[in-house]
Amino acid sequence: xxxxxxxxxxxxxxxxxxxxxxxxxxxxxxxxxxxxxxxxxxxxxxxxxxxxxxxxxxxxxxxxxxxxxxxxxxxxxxxxxxxxxxxxxxxxxxxxxxxxxxxxxxxxxxxxxxxxxxxxxxxxxxxxxxxxxxxxxxxxxxxxxxxxxxxxxxxxxxxxxxxxxxxxxxxxxxxxxxxxxxxxxxxxxxxxxxxxxxxxxxxxxxxxxxxxxxxxxxxxxxxxxxxxxxxxxxxxxxxxxxxxxxxxxxxxxxxxxxxxxxxxxxxxxxxxxxxxxxxxxxxxxxxxxxxxxxxxxxxxxxxxxxxxxxxxxxxxxxxxxxxxxxxxxxxxxxxxxxxxxxxxxxxxxxxxxxxxxxxxxxxxxxxxxxxxxxxxxxxxxxxxxxxxxx
Numbered sequence: 516x517x518x519x520x521x522x523x524x525x526x527x528x529x530x531x532x533x534x535x536x537x538x539x540x541x542x543x544x545x546x547x548x549x550x551x552x553x554x555x556x557x558x559x560x561x562x563x564x565x566x567x568x569x570x571x572x573x574x575x576x577x578x579x580x581x582x583x584x585x586x587x588x589x590x591x592x593x594x595x596x597x598x599x600x601x602x603x604x605x606x607x608x609x610x611x612x613x614x615x616x617x618x619x620x621x622x623x624x625x626x627x628x629x630x631x632x633x634x635x636x637x638x639x640x641x642x643x644x645x646x647x648x649x650x651x652x653x654x655x656x657x658x659x660x661x662x663x664x665x666x667x668x669x670x671x672x673x674x675x676x677x678x679x680x681x682x683x684x685x686x687x688x689x690x691x692x693x694x695x696x697x698x699x700x701x702x703x704x705x706x707x708x709x710x711x712x713x714x715x716x717x718x719x720x721x722x723x724x725x726x727x728x729x730x731x732x733x734x735x736x737x738x739x740x741x742x743x744x745x746x747x748x749x750x751x752x753x754x755x756x757x758x759x760x761x762x763x764x765x766x767x768x769x770x771x772x773x774x775x776x777x778x779x780x781x782x783x784x785x786x787x788x789x790x791x792x793x794x795x796x797x798x799x800x801x802x803x804x805x806x807x808x809x810x811x812x813x814x815x816x817x818x819x820x821x822x823x824x825x826x827x828x829x830x831x832x833x834x835x836x837x838x839x840x841x842x843x844x845x846x847x848x849x850x851x852x853x854x855x856x857x858x859x860x861x862x863x864x865x866x867x868x869x870x871x872x873x874x875x876x877x878x879x880x881x882x883x884x885x886x887x888x889x890x891x892x893x894x895x896x897x898x899x900x901x902x903x904x905x
Contacts, residue, residue: 516862517547519581521590522554529838531555532585534846538568541850545860551578558838582862585849589613597621600862604628604642607887607900608774615904618888623864625885627852630870637870640852644688645844646834651692651769653833654801658765659700661799661826667701678703682759684780685769686713689803693767694720705759725759727752749782757786761793767801768810774899777804780811787812791823799826806831864889872896
């Protein structure tokens with residue numbers, strides 16, 4: 516068995532799919548590990564470190580001949596052959612044409628972010644959680660760095676400094692880490708989410724949950740957030756959130772919908788348009804989802820701008836700003852994942868493995884598992900992707 520790790524072709528990508536510390540584990544599974552020259556350079560991993568652990572450094576052409584290719588973004592698959600395996604973050608709903616080309620080429624496509632979220636076995640393989648955790652951490656730090664005041668409360672001979680006020684929208688992995696980090700910095704935290712489980716999670720970290728009158732749970736059976744449909748509840752949500760935003764020093768938005776554009780912060784269009792006008796002069800917004808349309812009206816992908824006296828940070832994929840740690844965690848996810856592909860020294864797709872195929876009608880709710888396609892055919896459990904490709 517041979518696993519190949521290419522250098523990421525996206526110039527903005529700083530991470531690498533496998534780091535040197537994972538090489539012995541892969542060798543023990545029976546893999547020969549081929550790393551493209553300088554693949555780990557941006558994340559602080561030298562070729563010599565890979566070689567010391569038993570990997571081989573080679574050209575991209577040699578890497579892409581491997582039975583299994585592991586990367587972060589979709590690599591250049593033009594020279595891949597039918598039957599080869601590709602494990603990456605394919606983001607198939609946003610890359611429909613590319614996904615179709617890969618399927619038509621007969622490549623076995625496994626999209627690592629499409630993991631059944633409620634499957635306990637998959638937690639150590641969950642690239643979403645490992646990377647979102649780091650992004651949430653960095654969001655809190657960036658918000659703190661861009662406000663013109665101290666974050667913690669301080670009692671000095673010159674007077675008392677009140678803590679900076681944070682409002683964090685979305686309390687999944689990124690949001691919870693943003694809460695925890697802002698709390699450690701000494702901020703006063705409020706949080707809001709549409710999911711029932713979020714209230715207990717946020718309060719356990721020391722944040723105050725923003726209550727919405729008549730609030731109902733909006734969590735799908737697959738564990739993803741969905742949107743309120745009741746107009747009265749939407750209005751109540753917007754009013755409660757706006758009251759908190761008006762008084763905030765830092766607002767961090769983390770809401771991301773699986774397979775769709777990021778939702779705006781408010782349900783009402785007018786609220787989204789006037790948000791920055793309602794905020795305090797000098798306050799900061801960190802929009803973590805500008806790569807999928809953004810949560811904030813006026814945010815720009817990859818830029819830090821000012822609007823109505825409010826600084827809006829629109830840098831997505833903040834995990835890329837800590838590439839050494841992000842790569843290490845991603846590598847752990849990949850190394851844990853490939854164990855489900857190995858059977859007696861051979862690479863095998865086990866159709867009974869729920870990490871790969873999900874459970875249609877149950878934990879996956881139409882999204883299947885990591886296995887997107889095999890032998891030129893989309894997996895039957897990916898019914899929502901089938902609909903999107905029509």
